[in-house]
Amino acid sequence: MNHNKELLKVQHLKQYFPIKGGIFGRTVKHVKAVDDISFTVYEGETVSIVGESGCGKSTTGRAILRLDEPTDGEVKFNGVDLLTMSKSNMRRMRKDMQIIFQDPYASLNPRKTVRQMLNEAMEIQQVVPRSYRNETIAELMETVGLKPNQADRFPHEFSGGQRQRIGIARALSVNPKLIICDEAVSALDVSIQAQILNLLKKFQRELKLTYLFISHDLGVVRHISDRIIVMYLGKIVEIGDKTSIFNNPQHPYTKALLSAIPIPDAEKRKERIILRGDVPSPIDPPVGCRFHTRCPFVTDKCREEEPELVNDDHMKSGHQAACHYTVAIDSGEHQPTRELANVRQNT
Amino acid sequence: MGSENNILRVNNLQTSFFIDGGHEIKAVDGVTFDVPEGKTLGIVGESGSGKSITALSILKLIDSPGKIKGGEINLKGENLVDKTEKAMRKIRGNTISMIFQEPMTSLNPTYTVGQQIRESYKIHQGLGKRESTEKVIEMLKLVGIPSPEKRINQYPFELSGGMRQRVMIAMALACNPELLIADEPTTALDVTIQAQILELIKELQDELGMSVIMITHDLGVVAETCDFVAVMYCGKVVEYAEVKTLFKNPRHPYTVGLLKSLPRSDIDQLELIPIKGTVPSPDNMPEGCSFAPRCPFATELCHDHLPDLLEIGDGEQIRCWIYTDDWDGDPEVKVYEP
Amino acid sequence: MLTYILRRLIQLIPVLFGVTLFVFLLMHLTPGNPAQLMAGEQAPQEVIDRIENRLGLNDPLPVQYVRFLGNVVQLDFGTSMRSNLPVMDEIRYKFFVTIELAIYSTLLSVFIGIIAGIVSAVRQYTFSDIAIMFVALFGLSMPNFWLGLMLMQWFSINLGWFPPTGWGSASQVVLPVITLGTAGAAVIARMTRSSMLEVISQDYIRTARAKGVRERVIIYRHALKNALIPVVTVLGLQFGTLLSGTVLTEQVFAINGMGRYVIDSIMARDFPAVQASIIIISVMFVFVNLIVDISYRFLNKRIDLNG
Known part of the structure; x- marks a missing residue:
C-alpha cells in the first residue's frame, strides 16, 4: 500500500477548544480535543481512526476539512497545504474531499428533494455540465441502489439506510478523491449496515476512492480498513496495518479495547481485560502517558514521561505504538503493576 | 424448557398502538417466551422488532395510544395483564426492575443521585431518610461507585455515562428484585465501559440470584451474557433457543442473515452478506411470514401464510415453514452452513 | 454560583451607564431649552440665565453628565418642574x-x-x-x-x-x-x-x-x-x-x-x-x-x- 502516493498528510495537528469562565468570561482552559497528531493516508487505501468518545477522532475529521479551524499543524492534500489556503480556495478543494456523517437525516436539507440536493452539489463544484446532470443523477441513484424516480422525493420519505445511500450519492456526485466517513454506518441496523459497507467497498474498487473511516465499531473497522489508527484522549496511541493491530496489538489500551468487544460466538469466549474507571477529561489530560490512569502496566515513568510512537523490532514495519514498555511487555519482562482483579478469564 | 422453573412466562403477548382515530399498529404481535429462574434471557432484534415494547409491556408501562391487547404475562403464576395499576406499582421497582438505554437522560436532572435511589426504599419499604441513606451508600458501593458518601449528594450531570448507568443499576436493584429487565443497557456506552457494566450485571446476578432479561441489538452482547435467547423480527419471536445452540446452529433464515451480515472484530471475513431489502413498515405488514420478502428461501407458502412458533426439540422454537412438514420448497435446503 | 452572580452584577454596569446616558441626553436632545421651559414662555432672559447657571446648563455636556450621575447615585433626581418638590x-x-x-x-x-x-x-x-x-x-x-x-x-x-x-x-x-x-x-x-x-x-x-x-x-x-x-x-x-x-x-x-x-x-x-x-x-x-x-x-x- 505504501507504494502509492501520499494523498493526505497530517502533521502535528492540534485542535484546542477554549473554555470561558471566571467573572470576566475569559478563556481559562482548553479542551485539548486533538493534541499533536501526525499520520499519512495513501491514495486508494482505507485508513480508520478508532477510539472511544472524546478521543478526538471526529474532531480530526472535521479539522482536516476545516469545518472547525484547527489550532495548529499542517494538513496537506495532494501536496497542497489546506490550512493556509483562503476560504474560497478551500471551498473549491472540498470537491475532492467529501464527508458522510452518522446521522444522514440531520445532514440532508429536509426541504429539498434528492434531485435538488445533487444538482446543487454539482452546481457548486462545477463538475458536470448542466445538460448531463439529470442523466448523472439517474446513474448515481442506481449506483447507490435506489431507483432513479426516487430522486424527486424528500429525505423524510426514505428509511435510515436509504438516507445514508443518499448521503453517499451526494458525496459521490462531485467525483471526490477522498471521502471521510464519520461514524457513517453506526446508526444503522446490522442488516442495512452490511449493505452500506459493501457499497462503500464496491465504490472504492471501481472509483479508486480513498477513505478516512472514523468509527468506534471495531468489527466494522476490521472489515473495511487497510490501516488503523487508535486514538486515546487526543493522541495516537497505536498505528499500523489491520492485521498487525488486530493480531499483534502492542499498546495496553489497544489490547484492552480489543478484548472488551463482545464476540458473537457463545463458545469462543475469551480472556477479557476490563479497564477500571473512566476516560479522564480532555480539559486537564493526565501528564506523561495519557493512558496511565487506567493502564494495568503503569510505572512512575509513565506518569512523568510522554511516550512517542515507535516501531520496535518485534513489530511489522509501519506498525508503531506509543508505550514505554512495548518490548518489555511483549517479552514478558514487564508484568502488570496493578492487581489482576480486572483481568478475567471468561468461561 | 418445560422442566425448568420459570420466573416469567410470556404467552402470545400483543401490544398495539392506535393512531389517527383507531388505525392499529401491531408493535408486539404474539410474543411468547420463558425466563428461567436465575438465568439470563436475551431478546435480540433490530430497530422496530418490538423488543423494547415487549419489555415495557411486561411492566405495563405502555402509554396511550398504546395498549396491551391480549396474551398473558405470567410472573410466578400470576397474570400481570389482569393486575390493576395499583397492584402493578407494587411490582415495579420491587419484584421487577428495569434499566434503560440512555443513562444520560434516564435520571432526573434536578434531583441528586441519593434522592433518586432513596425514593425506591421509601415507596416499597417505607424507609425514612436516615434509614435509607445507609442502604443507598451500600448499594452504590455494590455497583462499584467510588466514594459513595460523596456521590450520593451529586447530580446526574456531574457523573460520567458509565457512572450514571451504575447509578441506574443501583436504583433498579435497591429493593432486591427477582427479575431485572435491561433495555439496551450498554448501547450508549463506550466498549471499555460496556465491558465494565456487563461484567457488573453478571456479578450482581450471581450474588443476588436474580433473573435477567437482556434486550439488545448486539449479538456479541447476547453471546457474552445470556443463557437463552429469543430473536425478534417485526413484533414476533422467530427463534428461541439456548445461546450455545443458537450460535452453533442458527436455524431461522433471519438469524442466519443477521450473523452473516455482522462485521466481526475477532476474525477476518472476506465479505459481508447483507439481508436484502428493508424491514417492512408496520402499517404494511406482509400477510404471510413477515420475513418472507427478504428471505432467500421464501416460497409461495411463506408469502401467503404465517408460520407458527413451533417447538422442534431441545427446547428450541422456530417460526419458519422450512422446519415443518408443510414445507413446499427444496426439501434439502440448508439455511446455515458453518 | 457566587462567581456567576458577581459576573452578572459586573455586566449590569454598562447597562446602567447606557440607561443613565440615554436619560441624560433625552433632556438635551429634545427641542427647546430646558431653562426656558422651567421659567415659562414669557420669562425675561435674565431669569433664564439664572436658571441656566443654577442648573449648570452652560457647562460642557460631559461635565454635566458626571454631575448628573453623581446625583443619581445619591438618589437625587432634582426637583419636579410642576410641584417644585424633590422628585x-x-x-x-x-x-x-x-x-x-x-x-x-x-x-x-x-x-x-x-x-x-x-x-x-x-x-x-x-x-x-x-x-x-x-x-x-x-x-x-x-x-x-x-x-x-x-x-x-x-x-x-x-x-x-x-x-x-x-x-x-x-x-x-x-x-x-x-x-x-x-x-x-x-x-x-x-x-x-x-x-x-x-x-x-x-x-x-x-x-x-x-x-x-x-x-x-x-x-x-x-x-x-x-x-x-x-x-x-x-x-x-x-x-x-x-x-x-x-x-x-x-x-x-x-x-x-x-x-x-x-x-x-x-x-x-x-x-x-x-x-x-x-x-x-x-x-x-x-x-x-x-x-x-x-x-x-x-x-x-x-x-x-x-x-
Whole structure:
C-alpha cells in the first residue's frame, strides 16, 4: 500500500477548544480535543481512526476539512497545504474531499428533494455540465441502489439506510478523491449496515476512492480498513496495518479495547481485560502517558514521561505504538503493576 | 424448557398502538417466551422488532395510544395483564426492575443521585431518610461507585455515562428484585465501559440470584451474557433457543442473515452478506411470514401464510415453514452452513 | 454560583451607564431649552440665565453628565418642574404602589398560570385542556385596558362588588390585579402546558414509573421542577410587559402609581420627573431579570455554574 502516493498528510495537528469562565468570561482552559497528531493516508487505501468518545477522532475529521479551524499543524492534500489556503480556495478543494456523517437525516436539507440536493452539489463544484446532470443523477441513484424516480422525493420519505445511500450519492456526485466517513454506518441496523459497507467497498474498487473511516465499531473497522489508527484522549496511541493491530496489538489500551468487544460466538469466549474507571477529561489530560490512569502496566515513568510512537523490532514495519514498555511487555519482562482483579478469564 | 422453573412466562403477548382515530399498529404481535429462574434471557432484534415494547409491556408501562391487547404475562403464576395499576406499582421497582438505554437522560436532572435511589426504599419499604441513606451508600458501593458518601449528594450531570448507568443499576436493584429487565443497557456506552457494566450485571446476578432479561441489538452482547435467547423480527419471536445452540446452529433464515451480515472484530471475513431489502413498515405488514420478502428461501407458502412458533426439540422454537412438514420448497435446503 | 452572580452584577454596569446616558441626553436632545421651559414662555432672559447657571446648563455636556450621575447615585433626581418638590419625595410612595400592583399581578399570573398549565398538560386533548387553552388564548389577545373597563362595568357599576377606582383597601386591589395579571397567566399557562408535555415524555419520567412511583408524585415531584425551568425564563420577560401594563391599568383605575406619574410628567414635560421614573423602572427591570436568571440557574443544575 505504501507504494502509492501520499494523498493526505497530517502533521502535528492540534485542535484546542477554549473554555470561558471566571467573572470576566475569559478563556481559562482548553479542551485539548486533538493534541499533536501526525499520520499519512495513501491514495486508494482505507485508513480508520478508532477510539472511544472524546478521543478526538471526529474532531480530526472535521479539522482536516476545516469545518472547525484547527489550532495548529499542517494538513496537506495532494501536496497542497489546506490550512493556509483562503476560504474560497478551500471551498473549491472540498470537491475532492467529501464527508458522510452518522446521522444522514440531520445532514440532508429536509426541504429539498434528492434531485435538488445533487444538482446543487454539482452546481457548486462545477463538475458536470448542466445538460448531463439529470442523466448523472439517474446513474448515481442506481449506483447507490435506489431507483432513479426516487430522486424527486424528500429525505423524510426514505428509511435510515436509504438516507445514508443518499448521503453517499451526494458525496459521490462531485467525483471526490477522498471521502471521510464519520461514524457513517453506526446508526444503522446490522442488516442495512452490511449493505452500506459493501457499497462503500464496491465504490472504492471501481472509483479508486480513498477513505478516512472514523468509527468506534471495531468489527466494522476490521472489515473495511487497510490501516488503523487508535486514538486515546487526543493522541495516537497505536498505528499500523489491520492485521498487525488486530493480531499483534502492542499498546495496553489497544489490547484492552480489543478484548472488551463482545464476540458473537457463545463458545469462543475469551480472556477479557476490563479497564477500571473512566476516560479522564480532555480539559486537564493526565501528564506523561495519557493512558496511565487506567493502564494495568503503569510505572512512575509513565506518569512523568510522554511516550512517542515507535516501531520496535518485534513489530511489522509501519506498525508503531506509543508505550514505554512495548518490548518489555511483549517479552514478558514487564508484568502488570496493578492487581489482576480486572483481568478475567471468561468461561 | 418445560422442566425448568420459570420466573416469567410470556404467552402470545400483543401490544398495539392506535393512531389517527383507531388505525392499529401491531408493535408486539404474539410474543411468547420463558425466563428461567436465575438465568439470563436475551431478546435480540433490530430497530422496530418490538423488543423494547415487549419489555415495557411486561411492566405495563405502555402509554396511550398504546395498549396491551391480549396474551398473558405470567410472573410466578400470576397474570400481570389482569393486575390493576395499583397492584402493578407494587411490582415495579420491587419484584421487577428495569434499566434503560440512555443513562444520560434516564435520571432526573434536578434531583441528586441519593434522592433518586432513596425514593425506591421509601415507596416499597417505607424507609425514612436516615434509614435509607445507609442502604443507598451500600448499594452504590455494590455497583462499584467510588466514594459513595460523596456521590450520593451529586447530580446526574456531574457523573460520567458509565457512572450514571451504575447509578441506574443501583436504583433498579435497591429493593432486591427477582427479575431485572435491561433495555439496551450498554448501547450508549463506550466498549471499555460496556465491558465494565456487563461484567457488573453478571456479578450482581450471581450474588443476588436474580433473573435477567437482556434486550439488545448486539449479538456479541447476547453471546457474552445470556443463557437463552429469543430473536425478534417485526413484533414476533422467530427463534428461541439456548445461546450455545443458537450460535452453533442458527436455524431461522433471519438469524442466519443477521450473523452473516455482522462485521466481526475477532476474525477476518472476506465479505459481508447483507439481508436484502428493508424491514417492512408496520402499517404494511406482509400477510404471510413477515420475513418472507427478504428471505432467500421464501416460497409461495411463506408469502401467503404465517408460520407458527413451533417447538422442534431441545427446547428450541422456530417460526419458519422450512422446519415443518408443510414445507413446499427444496426439501434439502440448508439455511446455515458453518 | 457566587462567581456567576458577581459576573452578572459586573455586566449590569454598562447597562446602567447606557440607561443613565440615554436619560441624560433625552433632556438635551429634545427641542427647546430646558431653562426656558422651567421659567415659562414669557420669562425675561435674565431669569433664564439664572436658571441656566443654577442648573449648570452652560457647562460642557460631559461635565454635566458626571454631575448628573453623581446625583443619581445619591438618589437625587432634582426637583419636579410642576410641584417644585424633590422628585424622589414624590415618587417614593407611588413607586411602592406600582410595586405592589406588579407583585400581586405576578403572583396571580404564576398561581393561575401554572395550575391551569398542569391541568391542561395532564389531561391533554380532553375538554378541560381545550377549555383552558381557549380561555388562555382569549386572555392573551385581550388588551388589558379593555379588560379593565369591562371588569369595572360589570363588577363595580352593575354589581357593585368592588370600588371602581383607587388603591389601598383589599377590595380596591382585586380588579386592577386581575386586569394586569390575566395576560401573564395566559402566557404562563401555555408555557407550562407545553413544557410539561415535553417533560412527561422524557426518559427519566419513564424511569420513575418503572420504579413504581405514583402518577401524582410523578407530576408534582419529578416533572414539575423540570417543567418550570423554561417557565421561569418567560416570567422574566413577562415582567417587562407587566411594567408597561401598569401604565394603562393605573390610568383606567385612577391609581396613583408610577405609571400614571410617568404619563403626567411626560405630558407636562417635567424632565426631572421623567428621568427619575425611567431610571427607577429600568433598574427595577434589570434587577428582576437578574433574580430570574439566578433562580433559573438554581433550578437548572445542569448548567455549569462557572460558565
